[in-house]
Amino acid sequence: MFRFTSFLLTSCIANVVLGAEPTWFKGNTHTHSLWSDGNDLPEMISIWYRDRGYDFMAMSDHNLLARGEKWLSEEVIEKRKGTLGKKVLDKYRARFGDAWVQTRLSDAGKLEVRLRPLEEYRNQVEKPGEFLLVEAEEISAGFGKVPIHINAINVQEAIQPLKDVTSIREVMRQNLQLVAEQSIKTGRPMIAHINHPNFQWALTAEDLAHVIEDRYFEVFNGHPRTFTLGDEKRATSHTEKMWDVANTIRLSELKAPILFGIASDDSHQYHGGDVSPGRGWVMVRADQLEADSLTRAMIKGDFYCSSGVTLRDVRFDPRERKLTLQIQGEPGVKYRTQFFGTLKGYDRAVKEVPADAKDGSPVRLEYSADVGKVLASSDSLTPEYSFTGDELFVRATVTSTKPHENPVWQGQTRQAWTQPVGWER
Secondary structure (H helix, E strand, C coil), rough: CCCCHHHHHHHHHHHCCCCCCCCEEEEEECCCCCCCCCCCCHHHHHHHHHHHCEEEEEEEEECCCCCCEEEEEHHHHHHHHHCCCCCCCHHHHHHHCCCCCCCEECCCEEEEEECHHHHHHHHCCCCCEEEEEEEEEEEEEECCCEEEEEECCCCCCCCCCCCCCCCCCHHHHHHHHHHHHHHHCCCCCCCCEEECCHHHHCHHHHHHHCCCCEEEEEEEEECCCCCCCEEEEEECHHHHHHHHHHHHHHHHHHCCCCCCCEEEEEEEECCCCCCCCCEEEEEECCCCCCCHHHHHHHCCEEECCCCCCCCCEEEEEEECEEEEEECCCCCCCEEEEEEEEEEECCCCCCEEEECCCCCCEEEEEEEECCCCCCEECCCCCCCCCEEECCCCEEEEEEEEEEECCCCCCCEEEEEEECEEECCCC
């Protein structure tokens, strides 16, 4: 019997009705700095996002919060950066000034740089009503060699991961419960999203389905080794297909609430090469640009994901049973909206397909074309889908013809993904 906290129950029963007058805030929930395995100072990363029109971001370093004392040698910093671009410290000084940059010589005579904690650099970066830093952590656990990473958003205290318990799913479940328990303890809203399920081919759609404590996962991750498009040798590995399979299982078999999708950068590199900042983000509709308000909106599902397509509005009317979008068009760009869903009488046949022996699951399941199929398509800037009553859920993917300015894969164009609706009873 699973534990199901009141925090999660609140998010489960929330009615996903997206309001009439949207106030959208653009943000990235998955970012890394020199505090863990990123290669730039958190202040420099933060102003990159701020200066490019983001409203908020979450620095989510591995298994820690940016608190306390931390020094790194310039040698280590430059090694992480590689040979591209100017020295990290030179750029840091140029942007913030010599008085801000704190250095010292180690006992071995090496130059070290102090990494300022969040509460010190927050005032240098934030702009009230314009740009907000939200505290976060990537809880980096695992089962054997299988990485299981979970981002905790609006976390108040660092969470030490639980590793190598009885199974992959139990590692997911117990770490998610740690976030929910902290939310209850502190009285602050928090969300936790499962990161990059295809990183080292760790997770399957069934894992995402059966750990019902999880309500969010990354359907798009901008890191070059997280394989959003999946692999043709691994059945049901495209993350959109994983999403639809997981939600179909939850609704038809487990009678559990659906999984929401997140898009993020998972950025580590900032000085050239295959850098990932600016590849994917969430657009959250909230009352104000404030951490609790943003988090509560995401708990309700009042957000969508994007890699470059902007939606003026997303609305599901539960009485008329209609999902409508308003796409912000650009001259010369075409848009195709596909409404994906699974109907109640879907073909439940599955086939076992061998995968790599090193994967988290060396045998994967292949599902019928009925699961997460295209129910309708539109080339309009105001596409809509009217429910027939047979749908378990419906979500929309909007694909444009405009190339992504920083593509993860060859030929990538800009997209947006709405959350599944119509599942609420």
